[in-house]
Each structure stands twice: as structure tokens, then as C-alpha cells.
Amino acid sequence: MRQFLPIYKQIMSKTVVISGASSGIGFATARILQKSGYHVIGLSRSYPKETYDFNYILCDITDEVQIKNAVDKILSTNPDIYALINCAGMGISGAIEYTETADIKTIFDVNLLGTFQLTKILIPALRKVPNSKIINIGSVAGCLTIPFQAYYSITKAGINAYTEALRMELRPFGIHVGAVLPGDTKTNFTANRQKANMKMDNGYGNRIQLSIERMEKDEQNGKSADTVGITIRRLLSRKTVPVYKTVGFSYKLFIFLKRLLPSRFVNWILYQMYAK
Numbered sequence: 659m660r661q662f663l664p665i666y667k668q669i670m671s672k673t674v675v676i677s678g679a680s681s682g683i684g685f686a687t688a689r690i691l692q693k694s695g696y697h698v699i700g701l702s703r704s705y706p707k708e709t710y711d712f713n714y715i716l717c718d719i720t721d722e723v724q725i726k727n728a729v730d731k732i733l734s735t736n737p738d739i740y741a742l743i744n745c746a747g748m749g750i751s752g753a754i755e756y757t758e759t760a761d762i763k764t765i766f767d768v769n770l771l772g773t774f775q776l777t778k779i780l781i782p783a784l785r786k787v788p789n790s791k792i793i794n795i796g797s798v799a800g801c802l803t804i805p806f807q808a809y810y811s812i813t814k815a816g817i818n819a820y821t822e823a824l825r826m827e828l829r830p831f832g833i834h835v836g837a838v839l840p841g842d843t844k845t846n847f848t849a850n851r852q853k854a855n856m857k858m859d860n861g862y863g864n865r866i867q868l869s870i871e872r873m874e875k876d877e878q879n880g881k882s883a884d885t886v887g888i889t890i891r892r893l894l895s896r897k898t899v900p901v902y903k904t905v906g907f908s909y910k911l912f913i914f915l916k917r918l919l920p921s922r923f924v925n926w927i928l929y930q931m932y933a934k
């Protein structure tokens with residue numbers, strides 16, 4: 659009988675789980691969706707520093723036991739999940755040559771494995787709701803590889819492949835899967851980025867430092883997290899979602915041009931911007 663309820667009541671009954679909801683894009687999305695009438699449950703390792711009015715469960719998505727406990731808690735009161743927004747993420751920067759294996763494992767654990775585990779365990783609850791959604795937060799950096807942020811780009815390219823496969827696998831169940839690709843966005847992401855040892859700059863001159871400084875400046879002058887949250891709200895109100903939704907006209911143009919232009923030329927442009 660859901661279709662005969664007024665719109666606000668239809669939304670009221672919809673539970674949305676958001677990982678990485680303590681700050682930045684996840685927090686903005688959680689706030690916007692809760693205000694729009696969704697029942698939001700945020701997850702991350704710490705509580706939001708700003709005031710919030712949605713439900714929160716502490717959960718480190720790199721820990722399978724914590725994921726299971728958090729999901730058991732969610733499902734005990736909300737057995738049907740309308741949407742999962744996989745937003746938890748982190749960045750590391752530095753030269754590939756100097757990046758420690760432990761740091762590579764950490765970013766793979768958070769940006770990929772954690773997302774995979776949380777999604778997997780919530781699929782049965784998403785299958786119960788018609789036209790439910792999984793939105794993975796990727797990045798323009800997953801389509802345009804950024805030097806000195808290689809492992810970040812690799813994880814976000816991985817999210818793209820994951821999104822495409824999941825979308826095809828879950829299509830018959832009526833679960834719609836897509837990735838939102840933000841460009842530079844002003845959040846705590848910049849301050850939280852792990853930096854590889856800058857002293858090991860032997861032979862690179864100041865290329866690593868200049869590249870990271872440029873990236874950080876672009877992020878801090880970037881769009882607000884609310885812009886991404888509003889995009890996600892729009893997607894949740896639709897019956898289906900696109901495979902990729904890039905946020906911002908200039909980034910849409912970059913990705914479009916990447917498809918048209920020779921890879922050698924695109925690589926040279928990125929070299930000029932971030933590696934020279």
C-alpha cells in the first residue's frame with residue numbers, strides 16, 4: 659500500500675544507512691536526507707563533531723566483527739533498508755616508490771574491503787525493498803589517475819568496477835546501483851590525508867610537494883559537501899540511478915573529454931597539472 663501514502667510518509671518509512679557519516683560528504687548527506695524525511699543511520703569510528711539529529715552507530719568498516727554487530731543492531735529495528743550510501747573513505751599521497759606497504763593496505767582496507775563487507779551484509783535487507791539503492795562514493799580521481807595519489811586513484815577506479823559488477827548482479831532484484839563521482843570538495847579529507855615520508859624526495863625535486871599542495875588547494879577551494887548531498891538526495895528520489903553521476907559541470911566535461919582524447923594526450927595534461 660506504500661504507493662497510496664502521501665510523499666512525506668513514503669519517505670518517512672525509508673531507512674538509509676550511510677558509512678562515513680561523521681564528517682564531510684557523509685555528514686552533509688545524512689543531514690540533508692534526515693531533513694527530507696528519510697530515517698538515516700550513520701556509521702563511522704567517531705561521532706559527528708557538529709550537532710546532528712540522525713541515528714548513529716560507531717563502526718570501523720575495516721573490522722568485520724564491528725560491521726556485523728552494527729548491522730545486527732540496525733536490522734533488529736529496521737529489517738528493510740531502502741538505501742546504502744558507501745561514503746567512508748580516506749586518501750594517501752606520495753610517490754609510489756616511497757609508499758609503505760602498510761599504508762597501501764590501510765587505504766585498500768577502508769576504501770575497498772570495508773565497502774565490500776558492509777555492502778555484502780546489507781544486500782539481503784536491500785532485496786526486501788522494491789527499487790532500493792546502493793550509492794558508492796567514487797571520485798573523479800578514479801577516472802583521471804592522479805600522480806602522487808596513485809593508491810587513492812586505484813581504490814576509486816576499483817569502486818567503479820565494483821559498482822558496475824554489483825549493478826549487473828543485483829538488477830534482477832530491483833536494487834539500483836550507481837556511483838557518485840565528486841571532484842574537489844571542501845571537507846576534512848584534506849587534513850585527514852596520510853602523507854608518505856616527504857623527506858624521501860631524492861630525485862623528485864619538489865614535484866611531490868608541489869603536486870600535493872596543488873591538490874590540497876583545489877580541495878579547499880572546492881564545492882561544498884552539501885552539493886554532493888543534494889545530488890545524492892535527487893538520486894534517491896528517482897526510480898533508477900545512472901551508473902555514474904559526476905558532480906559539477908567542469909568535472910563532467912573532463913571525464914567526457916577523457917573518453918574522446920588519446921590516452922597519451924590526457925596523461926600529458928595530467929602530468930603538466932600534477933607531476934611536473
Ligand SMILES: NC(=O)c1ccc[n+]([C@@H]2O[C@H](COP(=O)([O-])OP(=O)(O)OC[C@H]3O[C@@H](n4cnc5c(N)ncnc54)[C@H](OP(=O)(O)O)[C@@H]3O)[C@@H](O)[C@H]2O)c1
Binds near residue numbers: 744
Ligand atoms: N573531499 C574530496 O575532495 C573528495 C572528492 C572525491 C571523492 N571523495 C570521497 O568522498 C568520501 C567522503 O570523504 P570526505 O571528503 O567527506 O572526507 P572526510 O570528511 O575525511 O570523511 C571521511 C569519512 O570516512 C569515515 N571513515 C574513515 N575511515 C573509516 C573507517 N575505517 N570506518 C568507518 N568510517 C571511516 C570518517 O569517519 P571516522 O574518522 O569517524 O571514522 C569520515 O566520516 C570518501 O570516500 C572520499 O574518497 C572526496
